[in-house]
Amino acid sequence: MAMLSAVASARAILTSLHEVMASRAGAQAKLNLIVEVIGEKLDSEVCSIYLLREGMLELFATRGLNQAAVHVTRMAVGEGLVGTIAANIETLNLAEAAAHPDFAFRPETGEERFHSFAGVPIVRRERAVGVVAVQHVEPRRYEEVEIEALQTVAMVLSELIANAELIDDEDVLGVPAHLTGHERLKGLTLVKGLASGVAVFHQPRVTIEHIVAEDTEAERQRVIHAFDKMREQIDRMASQAEFGVGGEHEEVLETYRMFAYDEGWTRRINDAIDSGLTAEAAIERVQQRTRMRMRQIDDPLLADRMHDLEDLSNRLLRIVSGQLGTAASMGLKGDAILIARNLGPAELLEYDRRRLKGVILEEGSLTAHVVIVARAMGIPVVGRVKSLRGKVRDGDILLLDGDQGVIDVRPAPALVEAFETRFAKNRERQAHYATLRDVEPVTRDGTRIAVLMNAGLRDDMPALAMTGADGIGLFRTEFQFLVSATLPARERQTRLYRDVLDAAGDKPVVFRTVDIGGDKVLPYLRHNDGETEENPAMGWRALRVALERDGLLKVQARALLEAAGGRTLNVMFPMVTEPWEFDAAKAVFDSQLAFLKQQKKLLPEAIRYGAMLEVPALAECLDVLAPRLSFLSVGTNDLTQFLFAADRANPKLAERYDWLSPAIMRFLRRVVQTVAPHGTDVTVCGEMGGRRLEALALLGLGITRLSITPAAVGPVKELVRKIDLREIREAMDKWLAEPPRDLRSAIAEWAFYRGIECD
Structure with a gap:
């Protein structure tokens, strides 16, 4: 024929x-x-x-x-x-x-x-x-x-x-x-926590109302315009590197472009229109054929490519039908678990936080921007869950276990009951920790430990009063940059910093200057040569970006100095590798301070400058830098990956290297001992300090300041009140002199025999 x-x-x-x-x-x-x-x-x-x-x-x-x-x-x-x-x-x-x-x-x-x-x-x-x-x-x-x-x-x-x-x-x-039946899906834990709710797709499926076309030529024109618009979007994504840097992201974009410009695909859609279908029905007809082919493909690489085509078909359908809104614009009706291929932090923040209980991503990595923001918001996230569209329907009941990286779809009543019991225990525990809000974290032998919290959003500030934390030990200023389409203006930065200081009242706030670059790529701030980095975690990021693009740091310095007028400003620089970098960054603040003095602006009463120790090299020069520092913060997440040469975004290595290994413990103790004669405060920021067993070990090293997630403040306060500091320090000295084969087990056993409950 x-x-x-x-x-x-x-x-x-x-x-x-x-x-x-x-x-x-x-x-x-x-x-x-x-x-x-x-x-x-x-x-x-x-x-x-x-x-x-x-x-x-x-x-x-x-x-x-x-x-x-x-x-x-x-x-x-x-x-x-x-x-x-x-x-x-x-x-x-x-x-x-x-x-x-x-x-x-x-x-x-x-x-x-x-x-x-x-x-x-x-x-x-x-x-x-x-x-x-x-x-x-x-x-x-x-x-x-x-x-x-x-x-x-x-x-x-x-x-x-x-x-x-x-x-x-x-x-x-x-x-x-x-x-119809129960199905269990496995993924990678990106943010821990438990959540239940109904499945809501970030990009809802387009419902096709009309199948048969009235005017074939008009339908063809609609498809041509939709293709033009879609190609424009794909090209823009490629130029802005919205998908992150290097590796699989670039492959996804290249595949997208390949399909977006594929003549075979467009011809099949046009043939379907010629047969008398509407533009939507023609796209759907071709898509159905693709789905049927997908079911017969054994090659996982090829199957992935077909998923890319499915994704593009959905994009084309949304454009041609005018149904462009995400689930956020339609509003969540009840407790929801959001499902997306990938998600930007700004898109996540569009959702009603009271109803958004969890997120499942088909892709996603430990360092994705959305994960950083979700962790700050306390929303559990599981990533790397393949073929979600084929296994979950809109409105399905989901149980998300972010601790195990498991999702139960359409669970049986007994499973829901068991999950609710776990949930209730969690809530009971949280309610118990809330009673510790006004209790001071003092050890049994009378040492006051500073328990601070990490933040990065204006919405995080109420947690300061709710948890009774001693202050904000780390305010991540880059969140404002991550969720903005353009570089935030100085006035916007000043307003945010002032609001944060107002909300904190007389409690201290440590602002970390912007830590972008590396895995946190901003479309409006790219490396001069535009090349992607093979190892972004060790690349052009944090203070390295700020010192090269000093306009960025100047604007932020002025915003922070103006916002802290009449108060104490605590500011620290991320990823300091050598002392001269700290001096160069402080010089930018000094020049802005001199400018504001000339302008007769209200200045901070005092300015305390600190450095973040994430790069092991800095430890070798701490004796030189310490006299110039008011405080030192240790970023355990990055420090660990650099010490072990293990990318923390790699799921194969995520659990391999232990925070409680003698290598890290000895390193941290040496840092504490180096700065002790200079009276420099040492704070540990990062997930390590928020885990009770790890917190116990840190106290044993002589660290008395922890900055952790709001959810960890109560549990850590409770832990502190059960510890005799001299006893754990003596034990730690012995362990580090002659490390046991499994230091984690040794510390856990020590805690167990003293009735100290750890994770």
Whole structure:
């Protein structure tokens, strides 16, 4: 069959179907007419329509089989050829039906004399709600164009079925077997915590209202404009490096571009429009074919590429239909678990924090911007969960265990109950910790420990009063940069810093100057040569960026100095590697201070300058730098990866190197001992200080200041009050002199015998 006649034939079928649909006949009469039209146009002796009712596929209309079998022949999903098509949402095209292993003979239909068989699923919202099948006496495979015509018919039937309410409630029925029962998905823990709620897709599926086109040329123009717009978006993404730096992100973008400009894809969509479909229906028709091919692909790399095409099809559908909003713009109705391929921090902040309980990402890494912000917001996140669209439906109940990196989809009542019990215990614990708000963290031998909290958003500040933390030991100023489309103006920075200081009252706030670059790439601030870095964590980032782009640091320095007028300003520089970098950064502040003095502006009463020890090299020069420092903060997250040469974003290494290894413990003790003669405060910032066993070890090293997540403040306060500092320091001295094989177990055993509960 020539391509022109294939399109003409599909168009003829669609025109006839359009007439049937427009007639005043009842739903059953329309189905009876449709099987006649298809049989005639495809020159097929049999055409049958099966619809899902009461969980069974029922023969609703037929041409060529015994009419007495209509509404009598019923098959379970997965039973026979028709049941297999519905279960797998796949097309079958067989020259000899009886040779297929799933063939099931039904004598009442009189189908024994027909050899060839082809069938396609009738799909509604990604679920099979029926099957349309054709049969022939002679053994022959149906032509590709005939199969495509059947798929078009199936789309029209989907619309008819929905309008005529021919099937039962689609939330109960019309669901493939793999989307009804409980399923457990495994991913990578990005932010710990427990959450339950209904599944909400960040990019909601577009519902196609109209299948048959009124004006083919108008539909073609709509698709052309949508393609132009989509290509523009992809090119812009590539130029702005929205997807992060290097590696798989660039591959994703390249694949996107390949598909966005792929002539085969555009031609198939245009052919579907020529056959009489609307732009939306044409894209969906081609997408359905892609999905069917995806199910037959064993090669994971190729399957990933097909997922990219699925993603782009959704993007194209949203553009062409004008349904561009995310779930955030529509508002969350109740407790929700958000599902996305990837997410930007600004997009996350658009959601109602009272209702957003957790996030699941198909991609995502430990250092993704959205993860950094979600951790600050206390929202559990699980990433690297593949093929979510195929396993989870909008509105499914989800249990997200961020501690284990596990998601239970459509859980059984017993599982929900067990989860709720864990949840309740967590809440009880949190309620208990809340009672410690006004309790001072003093050890049994009378030493006051400073327990501060980390923050980065204006919304974090209420937690200061709620937890009773001693202040903000680390305010990450880069969050404002991460969620902005452009470089935040000085006035905006000043306003944020002033609001934070006002909210803190008489409690200290340590502002860390902007730590961007590396894994926190900003589209408006890129490396001069535009090249991607092979190892961004050790690259052009933090203070290195600030000193090279000194305009950035000057603006921030002035904003901080103005915001702290009349108060004490605590400011620290991230990733100091050598003493001269600290001096250079402080010189920028000194010059801005001199400028503000000239302008007769209100100046800070005092300025305390600190450095963040994340790069091991700085430890070798601490005796030189310490006299110039008011305080030193140790960033354990970065320090660990640099000491062990282990990328913390790599899931294979994430759990491999222990914070409680003798190497880290000895390193930290040496740092404490080096700065002790200079009276410099040492604070440990980062996740390490927020874990009770690790906090116990840090206290044993002589560290008396911890800056941790708000959720960890209560548990750490409770721990401090159970410790005799002299006792743990003596024990630590012994362990580090002759390290045991497993230092973690030794510390845990020591705590257990003293009734000190640790994680």
